[in-house]
Amino acid sequence: MNPLAASKPLPRINPDNQPFWDYCRRHELRFQKCLACGHTRFPASILCPRCYSREARWILSEGQGTVYTYAVYHKAFHPAYADELPYVTAVVALSEGPHLLTNIVGCLPKEVYCDMPVTLVWEDIDGSFSLPKFKPVRQDAR
Amino acid sequence: MNFKDRYAIVGIGYTPQGRFVDRTAMSFHVEASANAIMDAGLDRKDIDGLMCYRQFSPKPGEEEVTPYDVAERLGLTPTMLSQEANCARSHLHHALGALEAGLCKYVVLSYADTSLLGTNSAFQYYDDKAVFGQLATVGEYALAAQRAMHTQGTGPETWRKIAVSQRKWAHLNPAAIMHQRPMTDKDYDDAPYIVEPFRLPDCCLMNDGGRACVITSVERARDLKHPVVAITGLGQHNSSRDIQTSTIMDGPSGAKISGETAFRMAGIAKEDVDACQIYDCFTYTVELTLQDYGFFGPGEGKDWFDHGRIAPGGSLPVNTSGGLLSEGYFMGLTPLSEAVMQLMGRCGKRQLGPETGTRTPEIILCSDNGGVFQTHATAILRRL
Numbered sequence: 001m002n003p004l005a006a007s008k009p010l011p012r013i014n015p016d017n018q019p020f021w022d023y024c025r026r027h028e029l030r031f032q033k034c035l036a037c038g039h040t041r042f043p044a045s046i047l048c049p050r051c052y053s054r055e056a057r058w059i060l061s062e063g064q065g066t067v068y069t070y071a072v073y074h075k076a077f078h079p080a081y082a083d084e085l086p087y088v089t090a091v092v093a094l095s096e097g098p099h100l101l102t103n104i105v106g107c108l109p110k111e112v113y114c115d116m117p118v119t120l121v122w123e124d125i126d127g128s129f130s131l132p133k134f135k136p137v138r139q140d141a142r
Numbered sequence: 143m144n145f146k147d148r149y150a151i152v153g154i155g156y157t158p159q160g161r162f163v164d165r166t167a168m169s170f171h172v173e174a175s176a177n178a179i180m181d182a183g184l185d186r187k188d189i190d191g192l193m194c195y196r197q198f199s200p201k202p203g204e205e206e207v208t209p210y211d212v213a214e215r216l217g218l219t220p221t222m223l224s225q226e227a228n229c230a231r232s233h234l235h236h237a238l239g240a241l242e243a244g245l246c247k248y249v250v251l252s253y254a255d256t257s258l259l260g261t262n263s264a265f266q267y268y269d270d271k272a273v274f275g276q277l278a279t280v281g282e283y284a285l286a287a288q289r290a291m292h293t294q295g296t297g298p299e300t301w302r303k304i305a306v307s308q309r310k311w312a313h314l315n316p317a318a319i320m321h322q323r324p325m326t327d328k329d330y331d332d333a334p335y336i337v338e339p340f341r342l343p344d345c346c347l348m349n350d351g352g353r354a355c356v357i358t359s360v361e362r363a364r365d366l367k368h369p370v371v372a373i374t375g376l377g378q379h380n381s382s383r384d385i386q387t388s389t390i391m392d393g394p395s396g397a398k399i400s401g402e403t404a405f406r407m408a409g410i411a412k413e414d415v416d417a418c419q420i421y422d423c424f425t426y427t428v429e430l431t432l433q434d435y436g437f438f439g440p441g442e443g444k445d446w447f448d449h450g451r452i453a454p455g456g457s458l459p460v461n462t463s464g465g466l467l468s469e470g471y472f473m474g475l476t477p478l479s480e481a482v483m484q485l486m487g488r489c490g491k492r493q494l495g496p497e498t499g500t501r502t503p504e505i506i507l508c509s510d511n512g513g514v515f516q517t518h519a520t521a522i523l524r525r526l
Contacts, residue, residue, distance in 0.1 A: 012270065078277050103275065
């Protein structure tokens with residue numbers, strides 16, 4: 001493995017977000033769906049912010065969404081990202097409702113646009129973590 | 143509760159601002175606060191409240207700044223101490239609440255940092271989004287600005303006017319970090335991207351230094367040495383939505399309700415405002431704040447900022463010290479302190495009025511903003 005890649009920040013696991021990252025390791029993108037009111041929430045939380053019910057189940061995302069917004073990093077704020085410039089961060093609106101901050105991969109930064117249809121791809125960063133990232137549904141998306 | 147014209151800002155404390163390898167954040171807090179107390183003509187024994195803005199992580203070798211450590215070094219034993227943990231911009235509400243409750247008579251509000259030397263500054267941090275390379279505040283505001291480009295057609299044409307206009311103000315302010323560093327439209331266009339769509343001049347400065355002010359009742363202010371600058375309107379609204387989940391990043395942000403609340407308290411309309419001091423962490427923040435305050439409609443900033451409207455000589459001066467973009471970064475105290483100094487008539491070459499071909503100000507609108515449009519506060523100041 002690239003030693004620089006190994007030094008990138010890793011998810012910081014806590015009791016709230018552990019299920020999310022455990023599912024990710026199995027390549028399952030899951031969000032909590034409130035059993036009382038049906039609201040799907042992210043990030044993970046102990047109760048539903050709409051009805052305060054604690055009852056929820058982790059629903060499986062289909063991994064389909066659109067780019068709500070994006071940004072292109074031209075400066076590395078961490079040395080491990082220096083070789084990746086320019087890279088694209090984005091907020092993806094999933095079809096299940098939640099928005100997820102992630103990366104758009106598999107295309108040039110200039111090819112990304114708001115409302116672009118994207119689909120889930122997994123990036124395994126080491127034996128312990130997998131990151132949900134997104135690529136254009138079509139390579140010639142625009 | 144209506145605080146209209148009952149409390150005043152009576153002293154401002156400045157420090158050197160720029161890059162100072164031999165200074166600590168603590169030393170800037172102490173210097174700024176002491177200068178504010180002396181500027182008001184007060185004695186340290188008068189001060190019974192001390193509030194500090196959030197403190198970024200200290201650079202190696204520096205101790206964490208706490209309000210009680212600042213108080214100790216100022217020789218204070220205050221009734222009230224507080225410090226925000228993050229970017230909740232409720233200081234003026236807290237200060238006026240403490241004054242109104244009779245808890246305090248004179249409250250000092252202070253900010254300081256040694257951000258240029260810090261290892262974990264405002265622009266570089268790690269949270270749960272860092273695994274995707276979301277490592278800096280500029281990246282989050284860039285996401286917001288990109289969304290507004292999509293939904294409202296804003297963009298660099300608008301932001302360039304903000305950055306260039308504020309730089310012109312900085313030329314009139316010898317203390318501004320960007321004083322005598324002119325910027326043309328072409329300079330802006332040629333500047334490198336940091337996180338696209340933001341170029342370097344879209345981003346506020348990072349600097350060492352401190353800033354403080356003293357707040358008391360208007361009655362006490364009348365016995366002090368400066369013209370009385372009252373808080374005539376106050377508002378606050380906090381969307382409390384992270385950029386990841388936000389759907390207000392292209393407005394209306396908390397500025398809308400916060401501004402409406404402040405204007406209602408002041409009993410004035412936006413036409414009554416002589417100048418604005420807008421929290422300008424990024425150029426887009428200025429645009430969205432003024433848009434949400436109702437000065438123009440969504441996306442209309444492109445035309446509204448034309449003809450030097452906010453620049454020296456313009457009809458609505460904005461960020462007359464140079465602001466966070468071109469004077470120096472002191473969180474909400476950059477705009478607030480400049481509003482006070484302008485209303486007191488102490489601004490030298492950049493003084494609003496005949497000196498700069500602008501209206502002599504009686505009312506100045508100020509904003510403060512925290513997180514990524516997660517918190518917002520509005521203060522309207524008036525010279526009594």
